[in-house]
Amino acid sequence: MAVRTTWNVAHTCGHEVTHDLSNRPADKRAGFARWLAAKDCTDCWKAARDGDSASKEEWLAAKRAEEQQAAKDWAQQFEMPPLEGPERALDWGERSRHQLVTAAYTALTVEGSWDEADWAVLEEKIRTVTRAGWWIDQRDAEGTDLPELLDAATDEDRGTENPFR
Template sequence: MAIATRYKIKFTCGHTEIKDLGTTPPGKRVSKARWMGDTYTCTTCFKAADRKDLDKLNADTLADAEVFGQHHDLPDLEGSDKQLPWATRVRYQLLTDGLDDIGHDSPEAQELITAARTITRCGWWIDYKDADPDEVFEVVTTGAIKAKEQAQNHVASENPF
Protein backbone atom coordinates (compact mmCIF):
# COMPACT_ATOMS: atom_id res chain seq x y z
CA MET A 1 0.00 0.00 0.00
CA ALA A 2 1.38 3.43 -1.01
CA ILE A 3 1.83 6.17 1.53
CA ALA A 4 -0.08 9.32 0.63
CA THR A 5 1.90 12.37 -0.44
CA ARG A 6 -1.04 14.77 -0.86
CA TYR A 7 -2.86 15.94 2.24
CA LYS A 8 -5.96 18.06 2.73
CA ILE A 9 -4.98 20.76 5.22
CA LYS A 10 -7.33 23.12 7.05
CA PHE A 11 -5.38 26.32 7.77
CA THR A 12 -5.74 28.85 10.59
CA CYS A 13 -7.72 31.15 8.28
CA GLY A 14 -10.39 28.42 7.93
CA HIS A 15 -9.68 27.62 4.28
CA THR A 16 -8.68 24.18 3.07
CA GLU A 17 -6.05 23.28 0.47
CA ILE A 18 -4.48 20.11 -0.78
CA LYS A 19 -0.69 20.18 -0.36
CA ASP A 20 1.90 17.79 -1.76
CA LEU A 21 4.22 16.68 1.04
CA GLY A 22 6.17 14.21 -1.13
CA THR A 23 9.51 15.77 -0.17
CA THR A 24 8.82 15.14 3.54
CA PRO A 25 9.82 11.73 4.90
CA PRO A 26 6.76 9.41 4.99
CA GLY A 27 6.71 9.07 8.79
CA LYS A 28 6.56 12.83 9.28
CA ARG A 29 3.93 13.79 6.69
CA VAL A 30 0.85 13.61 8.93
CA SER A 31 2.46 15.64 11.71
CA LYS A 32 3.79 18.21 9.19
CA ALA A 33 0.31 18.55 7.65
CA ARG A 34 -1.18 19.13 11.12
CA TRP A 35 1.59 21.61 12.00
CA MET A 36 1.09 23.53 8.72
CA GLY A 37 -2.63 23.78 9.40
CA ASP A 38 -2.06 25.06 12.94
CA THR A 39 0.69 27.50 11.91
CA TYR A 40 -0.01 28.95 8.46
CA THR A 41 -2.77 30.54 6.42
CA CYS A 42 -3.80 29.33 2.98
CA THR A 43 -2.06 30.58 -0.16
CA THR A 44 -4.87 32.99 -1.05
CA CYS A 45 -4.94 34.61 2.39
CA PHE A 46 -1.13 34.75 2.50
CA LYS A 47 -1.00 36.59 -0.84
CA ALA A 48 -3.78 38.96 0.24
CA ALA A 49 -1.93 39.82 3.46
CA ASP A 50 1.29 40.30 1.51
CA ARG A 51 -0.54 42.60 -0.92
CA LYS A 52 -1.96 44.63 2.01
CA ASP A 53 1.54 45.04 3.46
CA LEU A 54 2.88 46.15 0.06
CA ASP A 55 0.01 48.61 -0.40
CA LYS A 56 0.69 50.08 3.06
CA LEU A 57 4.41 50.38 2.33
CA ASN A 58 3.68 52.09 -1.01
CA ALA A 59 1.22 54.50 0.65
CA ASP A 60 3.74 55.36 3.38
CA THR A 61 6.50 55.92 0.82
CA LEU A 62 4.19 58.08 -1.30
CA ALA A 63 3.35 60.22 1.74
CA ASP A 64 7.07 60.65 2.48
CA ALA A 65 7.67 61.49 -1.20
CA GLU A 66 5.01 64.20 -1.17
CA VAL A 67 6.52 65.80 1.95
CA PHE A 68 9.98 65.60 0.35
CA GLY A 69 8.63 67.17 -2.85
CA GLN A 70 7.04 70.05 -0.96
CA HIS A 71 10.17 70.60 1.13
CA HIS A 72 12.36 70.77 -2.00
CA ASP A 73 9.78 72.63 -4.11
CA LEU A 74 9.58 69.87 -6.73
CA PRO A 75 6.89 70.32 -9.41
CA ASP A 76 4.04 67.89 -9.98
CA LEU A 77 4.81 65.12 -12.41
CA GLU A 78 3.01 64.63 -15.73
CA GLY A 79 1.73 61.21 -16.73
CA SER A 80 -1.14 58.77 -16.48
CA ASP A 81 -3.05 58.14 -13.25
CA LYS A 82 -1.22 54.85 -12.85
CA GLN A 83 2.22 56.40 -13.44
CA LEU A 84 1.87 59.36 -11.05
CA PRO A 85 2.17 57.57 -7.68
CA TRP A 86 4.82 55.18 -9.02
CA ALA A 87 6.99 57.92 -10.53
CA THR A 88 6.58 60.09 -7.43
CA ARG A 89 7.90 57.26 -5.25
CA VAL A 90 10.74 56.55 -7.70
CA ARG A 91 11.76 60.22 -7.84
CA TYR A 92 11.79 60.37 -4.04
CA GLN A 93 13.86 57.20 -3.71
CA LEU A 94 16.34 58.23 -6.39
CA LEU A 95 16.82 61.72 -5.03
CA THR A 96 17.19 60.60 -1.42
CA ASP A 97 19.68 57.92 -2.49
CA GLY A 98 21.58 60.50 -4.54
CA LEU A 99 21.58 63.03 -1.71
CA ASP A 100 22.79 60.37 0.72
CA ASP A 101 25.60 59.51 -1.71
CA ILE A 102 26.82 63.07 -2.41
CA GLY A 103 25.91 64.60 0.94
CA HIS A 104 22.84 66.69 1.74
CA ASP A 105 24.86 69.86 2.38
CA SER A 106 27.23 69.59 -0.58
CA PRO A 107 27.12 72.04 -3.51
CA GLU A 108 26.12 69.15 -5.76
CA ALA A 109 23.01 68.55 -3.64
CA GLN A 110 21.47 71.86 -4.67
CA GLU A 111 22.45 71.21 -8.30
CA LEU A 112 20.78 67.79 -8.13
CA ILE A 113 17.51 69.21 -6.76
CA THR A 114 17.54 72.06 -9.30
CA ALA A 115 18.04 69.57 -12.13
CA ALA A 116 15.28 67.31 -10.77
CA ARG A 117 12.83 70.22 -10.88
CA THR A 118 13.12 70.34 -14.69
CA ILE A 119 12.21 66.67 -15.21
CA THR A 120 8.44 66.38 -14.91
CA ARG A 121 7.69 63.41 -17.17
CA CYS A 122 6.72 60.31 -15.16
CA GLY A 123 8.15 57.98 -17.78
CA TRP A 124 11.63 59.44 -17.35
CA TRP A 125 11.70 58.72 -13.63
CA ILE A 126 10.29 55.23 -14.13
CA ASP A 127 12.89 54.47 -16.83
CA TYR A 128 15.72 55.29 -14.41
CA LYS A 129 14.24 53.62 -11.33
CA ASP A 130 17.15 51.16 -11.08
CA ALA A 131 19.96 53.73 -11.17
CA ASP A 132 22.66 53.18 -8.58
CA PRO A 133 22.98 55.88 -5.89
CA ASP A 134 26.43 56.84 -7.18
CA GLU A 135 24.95 57.38 -10.68
CA VAL A 136 21.94 59.49 -9.64
CA PHE A 137 23.69 62.86 -9.85
CA GLU A 138 24.95 62.23 -13.39
CA VAL A 139 21.70 60.66 -14.61
CA VAL A 140 19.48 63.46 -13.27
CA THR A 141 21.68 66.35 -14.39
CA THR A 142 22.06 64.83 -17.87
CA GLY A 143 18.31 64.17 -18.00
CA ALA A 144 17.63 67.79 -17.07
CA ILE A 145 19.79 69.04 -19.94
CA LYS A 146 17.96 66.77 -22.39
CA ALA A 147 14.56 67.81 -21.01
CA LYS A 148 15.49 71.46 -21.48
CA GLU A 149 16.62 70.80 -25.08
CA GLN A 150 13.40 68.94 -25.87
CA ALA A 151 11.30 71.76 -24.44
CA GLN A 152 13.15 74.30 -26.58
CA ASN A 153 12.81 72.19 -29.75
CA HIS A 154 9.12 71.39 -29.19
CA VAL A 155 6.91 72.75 -31.95
CA ALA A 156 3.25 73.15 -31.10
CA SER A 157 0.85 71.90 -33.73
CA GLU A 158 -2.79 72.56 -34.35
CA ASN A 159 -3.22 69.04 -35.68
CA PRO A 160 -4.94 67.01 -32.95
CA PHE A 161 -3.72 63.70 -34.42
Protein backbone atom coordinates in the same frame (compact mmCIF):
# COMPACT_ATOMS: atom_id res chain seq x y z
CA MET B 1 13.28 -5.38 -5.91
CA ALA B 2 12.89 -1.72 -6.99
CA VAL B 3 12.37 1.11 -4.54
CA ARG B 4 8.75 2.18 -4.64
CA THR B 5 7.82 5.38 -6.45
CA THR B 6 4.42 6.16 -4.91
CA TRP B 7 3.94 7.00 -1.25
CA ASN B 8 0.76 7.45 0.78
CA VAL B 9 1.47 10.45 2.97
CA ALA B 10 -0.65 11.51 5.94
CA HIS B 11 -0.22 15.29 6.06
CA THR B 12 -0.45 17.42 9.21
CA CYS B 13 -3.74 18.88 7.98
CA GLY B 14 -5.25 15.40 8.27
CA HIS B 15 -5.50 14.62 4.57
CA GLU B 16 -3.89 11.52 3.11
CA VAL B 17 -2.49 11.95 -0.38
CA THR B 18 -0.73 9.54 -2.71
CA HIS B 19 2.42 11.20 -4.09
CA ASP B 20 4.33 10.05 -7.17
CA LEU B 21 7.99 10.47 -6.24
CA SER B 22 9.42 8.80 -9.33
CA ASN B 23 11.11 12.06 -10.35
CA ARG B 24 13.30 11.89 -7.21
CA PRO B 25 16.38 9.69 -6.80
CA ALA B 26 15.52 6.38 -5.15
CA ASP B 27 17.58 7.14 -2.05
CA LYS B 28 15.80 10.48 -1.49
CA ARG B 29 12.17 9.31 -1.74
CA ALA B 30 11.65 8.12 1.84
CA GLY B 31 13.16 11.29 3.30
CA PHE B 32 11.05 13.48 1.02
CA ALA B 33 7.89 11.55 1.96
CA ARG B 34 8.75 12.13 5.63
CA TRP B 35 9.22 15.85 4.94
CA LEU B 36 5.86 15.98 3.12
CA ALA B 37 4.17 14.36 6.13
CA ALA B 38 5.26 17.33 8.27
CA LYS B 39 3.50 19.78 5.90
CA ASP B 40 -0.10 20.52 4.93
CA CYS B 41 -1.30 18.93 1.70
CA THR B 42 -1.13 21.05 -1.46
CA ASP B 43 -4.81 22.03 -1.35
CA CYS B 44 -4.66 23.15 2.29
CA TRP B 45 -1.39 24.99 1.71
CA LYS B 46 -2.87 26.88 -1.27
CA ALA B 47 -6.03 27.71 0.70
CA ALA B 48 -3.96 29.10 3.57
CA ARG B 49 -1.77 31.09 1.21
CA ASP B 50 -4.72 32.50 -0.72
CA GLY B 51 -6.57 33.30 2.48
CA ASP B 52 -3.57 35.25 3.73
CA SER B 53 -3.31 37.34 0.55
CA ALA B 54 -5.88 39.82 1.83
CA SER B 55 -3.67 40.81 4.75
CA LYS B 56 -0.66 41.05 2.43
CA GLU B 57 -2.63 43.31 0.11
CA GLU B 58 -3.71 45.48 3.04
CA TRP B 59 -0.12 45.70 4.27
CA LEU B 60 1.14 46.59 0.79
CA ALA B 61 -1.57 49.22 0.32
CA ALA B 62 -0.70 50.78 3.69
CA LYS B 63 3.02 50.76 2.85
CA ARG B 64 2.38 52.36 -0.56
CA ALA B 65 0.19 55.03 1.03
CA GLU B 66 2.90 55.79 3.59
CA GLU B 67 5.58 55.98 0.87
CA GLN B 68 3.31 58.15 -1.28
CA GLN B 69 2.70 60.60 1.55
CA ALA B 70 6.43 60.79 2.28
CA ALA B 71 7.13 61.45 -1.41
CA LYS B 72 4.47 64.20 -1.57
CA ASP B 73 5.75 65.84 1.61
CA TRP B 74 9.32 65.71 0.31
CA ALA B 75 8.35 67.14 -3.09
CA GLN B 76 6.53 70.01 -1.41
CA GLN B 77 9.36 70.68 1.04
CA PHE B 78 11.99 70.85 -1.71
CA GLU B 79 9.71 72.52 -4.29
CA MET B 80 9.93 69.70 -6.80
CA PRO B 81 7.77 70.19 -9.89
CA PRO B 82 4.85 67.86 -10.49
CA LEU B 83 5.55 64.91 -12.73
CA GLU B 84 4.01 64.41 -16.14
CA GLY B 85 2.72 61.24 -17.70
CA PRO B 86 -0.17 58.82 -17.57
CA GLU B 87 -2.30 59.11 -14.44
CA ARG B 88 -1.44 55.58 -13.29
CA ALA B 89 2.31 56.32 -13.47
CA LEU B 90 2.36 59.58 -11.51
CA ASP B 91 2.28 58.15 -7.97
CA TRP B 92 4.83 55.47 -8.82
CA GLY B 93 7.04 58.08 -10.47
CA GLU B 94 6.84 60.32 -7.40
CA ARG B 95 7.81 57.46 -5.09
CA SER B 96 10.65 56.44 -7.40
CA ARG B 97 11.97 60.01 -7.64
CA HIS B 98 11.82 60.46 -3.88
CA GLN B 99 13.62 57.18 -3.17
CA LEU B 100 16.37 57.74 -5.75
CA VAL B 101 17.01 61.38 -4.87
CA THR B 102 17.14 60.74 -1.13
CA ALA B 103 19.48 57.79 -1.73
CA ALA B 104 21.67 60.03 -3.89
CA TYR B 105 21.76 62.76 -1.26
CA THR B 106 22.79 60.26 1.39
CA ALA B 107 25.45 58.63 -0.80
CA LEU B 108 26.92 61.80 -2.28
CA THR B 109 26.54 64.40 0.47
CA VAL B 110 26.04 62.72 3.82
CA GLU B 111 28.40 59.79 3.27
CA GLY B 112 30.33 61.15 0.29
CA SER B 113 32.55 64.14 -0.41
CA TRP B 114 29.96 66.53 -1.88
CA ASP B 115 29.10 69.76 -0.13
CA GLU B 116 25.75 71.56 -0.22
CA ALA B 117 26.83 73.70 -3.20
CA ASP B 118 27.53 70.56 -5.28
CA TRP B 119 24.18 69.15 -4.27
CA ALA B 120 22.37 72.40 -5.17
CA VAL B 121 23.64 72.13 -8.76
CA LEU B 122 22.40 68.54 -8.99
CA GLU B 123 19.10 69.46 -7.38
CA GLU B 124 18.42 71.93 -10.18
CA LYS B 125 19.01 69.16 -12.73
CA ILE B 126 16.64 66.92 -10.76
CA ARG B 127 13.90 69.53 -11.07
CA THR B 128 14.18 69.53 -14.86
CA VAL B 129 13.27 65.84 -15.28
CA THR B 130 9.51 65.70 -14.96
CA ARG B 131 8.56 62.60 -16.94
CA ALA B 132 7.25 60.05 -14.42
CA GLY B 133 8.33 57.15 -16.66
CA TRP B 134 11.95 58.29 -16.51
CA TRP B 135 11.96 58.10 -12.72
CA ILE B 136 10.24 54.72 -12.80
CA ASP B 137 12.88 53.43 -15.22
CA GLN B 138 15.63 54.52 -12.80
CA ARG B 139 14.01 52.97 -9.69
CA ASP B 140 16.70 50.30 -9.30
CA ALA B 141 19.63 52.67 -9.87
CA GLU B 142 22.23 53.42 -7.21
CA GLY B 143 22.10 56.88 -5.69
CA THR B 144 25.67 57.54 -6.77
CA ASP B 145 24.61 57.05 -10.41
CA LEU B 146 22.06 59.88 -10.36
CA PRO B 147 24.38 62.62 -11.76
CA GLU B 148 25.27 60.48 -14.77
CA LEU B 149 21.67 59.40 -15.28
CA LEU B 150 20.48 63.01 -15.24
CA ASP B 151 23.12 63.92 -17.83
CA ALA B 152 21.78 61.12 -20.04
CA ALA B 153 18.14 62.29 -19.77
CA THR B 154 16.75 63.50 -23.08
CA ASP B 155 14.62 66.54 -23.90
CA GLU B 156 11.58 64.23 -23.84
CA ASP B 157 12.32 63.51 -20.17
CA ARG B 158 12.61 67.17 -19.26
CA GLY B 159 9.62 69.38 -18.66
CA THR B 160 9.03 72.73 -20.23
CA GLU B 161 7.60 75.94 -18.92
CA ASN B 162 5.95 76.50 -22.29
CA PRO B 163 2.57 74.73 -22.26
CA PHE B 164 2.30 75.21 -26.05
CA ARG B 165 5.51 73.33 -26.90
